[in-house]
Amino acid sequence: CRQKSRRTWKFRRKFDKNRVKSRLKKFISRRPSLKTLQEKGLIKDQIFGSHLHTVCEREHSTVPWFVKQCIEAVEKRGLDVDGIYRVSGNLATIQKLRFIVNQVTSDTQYYVFKLNLDDSQWEDIHVVTGALKMFFRELSEPLFPYSFFERFVEAISNNEKIETMRSLVKRLPPPNHDTMKILFRHLTKIVAKASQNLMSTQSLGIVFGPTLLRAENESGNVAVHMVYQNQIAEFMLTEYDKIFSSEED
Missing domain, CATH: 1.10.555.10 (Rho GTPase activation protein)
Structure with a gap:
C-alpha cells in the first residue's frame, strides 16, 4: 500500500509540474509583445534604452x-x-x-x-x-x-x-x-x-x-x-x- 501510495504521489507531483509548465507556455505565447503594448499606448517609450x-x-x-x-x-x-x-x-x-x-x-x-x-x-x-x-x-x-x-x-x-x-x-x-x-x-x-x-x-x-x-x-x-x-x-x-x-x- 505504501509503495502504491508513493507511486501515486510521484505521479501527481509530475502531473502538476507538467500542468504548470503547460499553463506558463500558454501564458507566454498569448502575452502581447512589448511593441504591441507600446503601439496601444499601454507602455510609453522610455529615456533609457531608446533611440x-x-x-x-x-x-x-x-x-x-x-x-x-x-x-x-x-x-x-x-x-x-x-x-x-x-x-x-x-x-x-x-x-x-x-x-x-x-x-x-x-x-x-x-x-x-x-x-x-x-x-x-x-x-x-x-x-x-x-x-x-x-x-x-x-x-x-x-x-x-x-x-x-x-x-x-x-x-x-x-x-x-x-x-x-x-x-x-x-x-x-x-x-x-x-x-x-x-x-x-x-x-x-x-x-x-x-x-x-x-x-x-x-x-x-x-x-x-x-x-x-x-x-x-x-x-x-x-x-x-x-x-x-x-x-x-x-x-x-x-x-x-x-x-x-x-x-x-
Whole structure:
C-alpha cells in the first residue's frame, strides 16, 4: 500500500509540474509583445534604452534633457572631484535614478518636470555620472551611429584627421551632432581641472570610447575596436575646438 501510495504521489507531483509548465507556455505565447503594448499606448517609450532620435523627438529638442541635467550637476559640483567619470557610483542608487527618470518621462507632460539632481539622495556625484554613462551605454544605437563607425575608424588613421573628423561630425543627424557637441564641450571642462580631478584626455577616452561608439557587429575584433574607440574619443576631446571651430553655439 505504501509503495502504491508513493507511486501515486510521484505521479501527481509530475502531473502538476507538467500542468504548470503547460499553463506558463500558454501564458507566454498569448502575452502581447512589448511593441504591441507600446503601439496601444499601454507602455510609453522610455529615456533609457531608446533611440536618441526618439528621445529628442518626444522632447522637441536635439539634446536629451536628462543629458543636460546631468552635465549641469557635474559642472556645478563635480569638476574638481577626484576620478570624476572614472569612479563608479553605487549601482543600486544609479538604478533608482534610472527608474525614476523612466517613470517620470512616461507621462506626456514629463517635460514640465525638472529633475532635482541636487536632492540629497543624489548627493554622490558619481551616481549622476554613472547614470549619464548608463544612458549613453544603453542607447539602442550609440551616439556615434553604426553607419559612421567605420568612417571614424578610417578618419583616426588619416593624415588629415581634423578635417576628416570635422566633415564627419557635420554629416551626423542633428540629435547626434548636438548631443556630441555638448558632451565633449563638457568633457573639455573636466580636462581643464585635471590637476584636481586627475582625469586626463586619455583617461576620459578610455571611459567614454566604448560607451559612445561601437561596431554593429563586433565579429571577433573587440580588442582592435576598443583601441580605435579610445583613440577617437580622446582625439575628439583633444581637438574639440578645431573640430567644432566653424560652428556657432
